[in-house]
Amino acid sequence: MTAPVQEFQTQRFAKWWKDLGLRKLLAWQATILISQMTTGYDESVVGSFQSMKPWVKDMGYPDSSRIGLITSIVFVGGFVGALVASPTADYFGRRVGMFVGSTLTFVGTIIQTAAQTAGMFIGGRFLIGFGISFTCVAGPSLLFELAHPAMRGTISSLFNVLWYVGSIIAAWTTFGTGYMSTSWSWRIPSLIQGVPALLVMMSVLCGLPESPRWLCANHRIEEAQQLLAKYHSNGNLHSALVIHEMEEIHILLEAEAAAKKSGQNSWSVLYRSPANRKRIALVATIALLTLWNGQGVIAYYFSPILTSIGITSTPQQTGINGGLQVWNLLFSLAGALLADRIGRRTLWMISFVGMILANVPLTISSAMYAQHGYKGASYTVVIFLFLYDAAFNLANNPLLYCYPTELLPFAIRAKGLSVQVAVSQAALTVNQYVNPIALDSIGFYYYIFYLGMLILGTCIIFFTFPETKGKTEVELAALFEDPKLDRADPITLEGLEAALDHVSEPCEKSAVVTKNQASNSL
Secondary structure, three states: OOHHHHHHHHHOHHHHHHOHHHHHHHHHHHHHHHOOHHHHHHHHHHHHHOOOHHHHHHOOOOOHHHHHHHHHHHHHHHHHHHHHHHHHHHHOOHHHHHHHHHHHHHHHHHHHHHOOOHHHHHHHHHHHHHHHHHHHHHHHHHHHHHOOOOOHHHHHHOOOOHHHHHHHHHHHHHHHHOOOOOOHHHHHHHHHOOHHHHHHHHHHHOOOOOOHHHHHHOOOHHHHHHHHHHHHOOOOOOOHHHHHHHHHHHHHHHHHHHHHHOOOOOOOHHHHOHHHHHHHHHHHHHHHHHHOOOHHHHHHOHHHHHHHOOOOOHHHHHHHHHHHHHHHHHHHHHHHHHHHHHOHHHHHHHHHHHHHHHHHHHHHHHHHHHHHOOHHHHHHHHHHHHHHHHHHHHHOOOHHHHHHHHHOOHHHHHHHHHHHHHHHHHHHHHHHHHHHHHHHHHHHHHHHHHHHHHHHHHHHHHHHOOOOOOOOHHHHHHHOOOOOHHHOOOOOHHHHHHHHOOOOOOOOHHHOOOHHHHHHHO
């Protein structure tokens, strides 16, 4: 890590709350984090609706196939929206992407709340999913690009942690309204779902800062420098940190400009160079590994799992589920805080090995109860369900958006995140239909399939996931261009310029600025 960032970490990072610029920046970033509450809220609240008699009546007593459509349509909307979210964030800015996504989500929430038929409810949910995809593309990008270098890893890791905050709020809201006998039992929780989107819309209208990298890419260099100075150095335009950040942005953007001139400003940029193919392959792999590791079965079918081991009363199931959500939030926070301490790669390995260690006794205990009815085995299952989720949330939750955002350079960040969101939504749709059938057909044997997936995932992480801890954006951009860089000691800015001279197809030698040129351009 370069000197200006190290200096901030050692002298000021421990007292960020005394820094006016950072306090303002963190307040703005909190509104970006809030956007992810909508996702967690949505995926929790719909399951609760299905146990409410007024909702069942208002939806026309839907059968299992209609309920499957109601649940999965939000993922379909997310898949379609992901294809549009990237150009919006790239051409109009990250702020516009956040505003469009939040507006669509808010409108979808209103339609869903006012629904008089299942068709209207489904239409609202499609729009909600469509909007969520925008905030899932623009949100992590803006969060990462606004963050102070010394806080970037931790702040980026917190984005998906807010998923559980939304989930917990949804669980307790529906618990409170579930006793109502009118349609307001589900309309009130549905209406509350629009609150995070409304807050994000208001924050954009009230001046949410734009990404400095996007400003520089659109020739608004002075505005970008002022923004960095305001939030990273309390208005000091000539601080070493601001100058360093501007130099870093210029080096990256000049190199990426060559890619645009060579005809790589379209989606083809994702696969034309070996480096970008590696990045996109990793991003898609992350999306699949986080959804096909067995935790999704626990998350979406917790009640049937508890029923299968003899825990059938509603108070017991509600209490265990409520405790599990708080447990998940705590371990997600722990993972976000550990990401900058032990590294992303290490955290991924701990998470997947931990899930393997929990999967084996979970499968054995489930089998013992299913075959012999041992009461003690049912309690063991609950314990290992909690441990499974703990291991999952150490990495899979906080790093789901943070790690891909670090792997993707600015020029393809929005496109790459769109790919991740699209793959995630497609995988979620598959899960929605496959998991219940598999659980019903083969029961605990389904865990064995996921044990194989966990072992495969661990091997993929060990052999292909690079470490991104402590690296600047320029170092991250150069990471995939030279296989030796991810094993090398931290390199200097001058060394990075030399590394970028040898980047693959998109970047030609003439496109790279030297340190002096970058300084003069300020």
